[in-house]
Amino acid sequence: MKVYRAYSDAELTGLLKLSDEHAFKEIYERYNSLLYIHAFKKLPNREEAKDVVQEVFSMIWDRREYIEVKINLAGYLYTCVHHKILDHFVHLKTADKYIDSLQHFLDENRYSTDHLIREKQLFEIIEREIAALPPKMRVVFELSRKDHLSHKEIAEQLGISEETVKSQVKNALKILRVKLGLLTFLFLLIKI
Numbered sequence: 001m002k003v004y005r006a007y008s009d010a011e012l013t014g015l016l017k018l019s020d021e022h023a024f025k026e027i028y029e030r031y032n033s034l035l036y037i038h039a040f041k042k043l044p045n046r047e048e049a050k051d052v053v054q055e056v057f058s059m060i061w062d063r064r065e066y067i068e069v070k071i072n073l074a075g076y077l078y079t080c081v082h083h084k085i086l087d088h089f090v091h092l093k094t095a096d097k098y099i100d101s102l103q104h105f106l107d108e109n110r111y112s113t114d115h116l117i118r119e120k121q122l123f124e125i126i127e128r129e130i131a132a133l134p135p136k137m138r139v140v141f142e143l144s145r146k147d148h149l150s151h152k153e154i155a156e157q158l159g160i161s162e163e164t165v166k167s168q169v170k171n172a173l174k175i176l177r178v179k180l181g182l183l184t185f186l187f188l189l190i191k192i
């Protein structure tokens with residue numbers, strides 16, 4: 001192993017291309033600490049800096065047969081670390097966008113689901129209170145609000161006067177207003 005310390009970067013690179021594990025180990029020992037310091041300056045998280053350097057060495061071993069070091073090994077390694085750091089930032093940015101998008105989706109659906117549940121509960125309460133109206137008043141009210149018939153059409157259909165229809169609807173609204181409260185009552189007027 002002592003022999004490898006005497007080799008130049010170019011000689012080590014040549015041996016690395018031939019899958020010499022000792023050459024790889026010497027390159028690792030020569031540059032690991034320097035690359036870590038360089039990565040840590042860019043990524044102020046020790047674990048992320050270690051991961052970036054580890055990924056670079058892993059990539060170098062995996063692609064050892066194809067490595068083309070044009071100028072010098074140190075420059076090549078620093079460039080690899082630089083590119084891994086950029087990839088890391090792009091990955092973080094993409095992950096942040098995804099998380100924000102997911103959170104927005106969850107927030108919207110939570111609101112939507114909550115709104116639908118409350119709306120369903122409110123309709124059940126309203127329907128229950130409408131069903132509790134006196135029978136003739138309930139029929140007149142439902143024809144007016146659910147079937148959207150005019151007072152005249154309801155009077156003709158039921159064989160009663162328009163004044164009776166008007167009075168029955170007015171009384172039904174009064175009863176519902178008291179039982180359901182103002183907010184629910186306004187909702188009733190809008191939705192039904």
